[in-house]
Amino acid sequence: MKFIRCTHDAHAGAILDIFNDAIVHSTALYDYQPRTAENMVGWFKAKEAGGFPVIGAVDDRGALLGFASYGTFRAWPAYKYSVEHSVYVHMDHRGKGLGPLLMRELIAAARAQQLHVMVGAIDLANKGSIALHQRLGFEHAGTIRQAGFKFGRWLDVDFWQLVLETPANPVDG
Secondary structure (H helix, E strand, O other), X not given: OEEEEOOHHHHHHHHHHHHHHHHHHOOOOOOOOOOOHHHHHHHHHHHHHHOOOEEEEEOOOOOEEEEEEEEEOOOOHHHOOEEEEEEEEOHHHOOOOHHHHHHHHHHHHHHHOOOOXXXXXXXXXXXXXXXXXXXXXXXXXXXXXXXXXXXXXXXXXXXXXXXXXXXXXXXXX
């Protein structure tokens, strides 16, 4: 396995499959409808415009096993050093330690970009993702009760944050 930077042309289809599995079968994404290939065009353009990485783990054949990325946490300028991240692993490769490896790569990318806070919004029932974030040093930052409604029930979302030592010299504006 190796880590690569995902591109639309090479990886949009595989990322779309992973997203849609999560949408249809889990509360990892609070979407109702599967995404389309057209959605992926905009998704990749937003990542590129923001300078946000999409880090993939691929096997020896180049098949995407999982990916991690981050994007804008909130749209106001003072949040420029904070990002909201996500990590998704293909259903055939879950439980094999790939999530922590992808997250470590993503944390390294955030440090390299001189970011300061990484935020993860995790469904409270997703104990595996919560445990992963705890192992990586993330701290619980709060819970919003009944923030979402999916599969006929109210969903609570937990926020987890990792405060990085970067940037060395933050500036306003």
